Amino acid sequence: MDAQNVDMFLMANSKYLEGHQMFQIRERLLAMDEPNWRMLQFMQFDDPVIILIVSLVTGPLAVDRFMLGDIGLGVIKLITCGGFGIWMLVDWVMIMGITRRKNTEKLMMALY
Amino acid sequence: MPLTRNRLNLFLSLACLVGYGWLALVSRLKPEEVGSKYDVCLIRHFAHIPCPSCGSTRSVMSLMHGDLAGGLYWNPLGFVIFAALIIIPFWISYDLILKKDSLFRFFGLFENTLRKKWVAILAIVLILLNWAWNIVKGV
Numbered sequence: 108m109d110a111q112n113v114d115m116f117l118m119a120n121s122k123y124l125e126g127h128q129m130f131q132i133r134e135r136l137l138a139m140d141e142p143n144w145r146m147l148q149f150m151q152f153d154d155p156v157i158i159l160i161v162s163l164v165t166g167p168l169a170v171d172r173f174m175l176g177d178i179g180l181g182v183i184k185l186i187t188c189g190g191f192g193i194w195m196l197v198d199w200v201m202i203m204g205i206t207r208r209k210n211t212e213k214l215m216m217a218l219y
Numbered sequence: 220m221p222l223t224r225n226r227l228n229l230f231l232s233l234a235c236l237v238g239y240g241w242l243a244l245v246s247r248l249k250p251e252e253v254g255s256k257y258d259v260c261l262i263r264h265f266a267h268i269p270c271p272s273c274g275s276t277r278s279v280m281s282l283m284h285g286d287l288a289g290g291l292y293w294n295p296l297g298f299v300i301f302a303a304l305i306i307i308p309f310w311i312s313y314d315l316i317l318k319k320d321s322l323f324r325f326f327g328l329f330e331n332t333l334r335k336k337w338v339a340i341l342a343i344v345l346i347l348l349n350w351a352w353n354i355v356k357g358v
Binding site: 166167168177178179180182183185186187188189190191192195212 | 221222234241259260261262270271272273275296299300326329330333334346
């Protein structure tokens, strides 16, 4: 794909992705062909801010983990009152990074 | 960090250790005294309503004393936790000794089963019913 489109895609989605992977993602996007590029436009990412708000509001219920697809961990968090509250507090700090990592993994899977 | 077999085993081992430590801490109390003496649930602490898993410790303690009715009354999720606390250490040991990943594969299968729409809806309804029961009981 041409560099302008790739840069626009990255600018629009940078808040959803891990910063340190950007260079690698850009290289892969530049090497991408037209049909795959079109498919990529419809890819939806989880918003780290929304997940953080969900985590803050519904902490011990593990809705944040379920939204990210961590079903097993979500069940464990749910049946332990948010890991006695400690896991919930850790997730409040970590969940935005975890969301970005999950989004980056999802994009990488589509790219490779 | 993606969840690998070793990370899952480590996480579940730590969770079991914390669970056993917690049970050792509260073991000198009667099940009905735990909720008033140690309040670890932030929802109950701040919102004054129990969460879906409140009463699990009392349930597990009742089950440890062979009181199945008590275990069911305090929180049916206690059965799941009780079974997990017994089975998981043996399962992890089995996997480590024989260098297998059966627990990790079971965990993946469990996640995929819960991803099915009707299973997820059933699980959510059961959890909500349990939550409502917890609120009515005032555990």
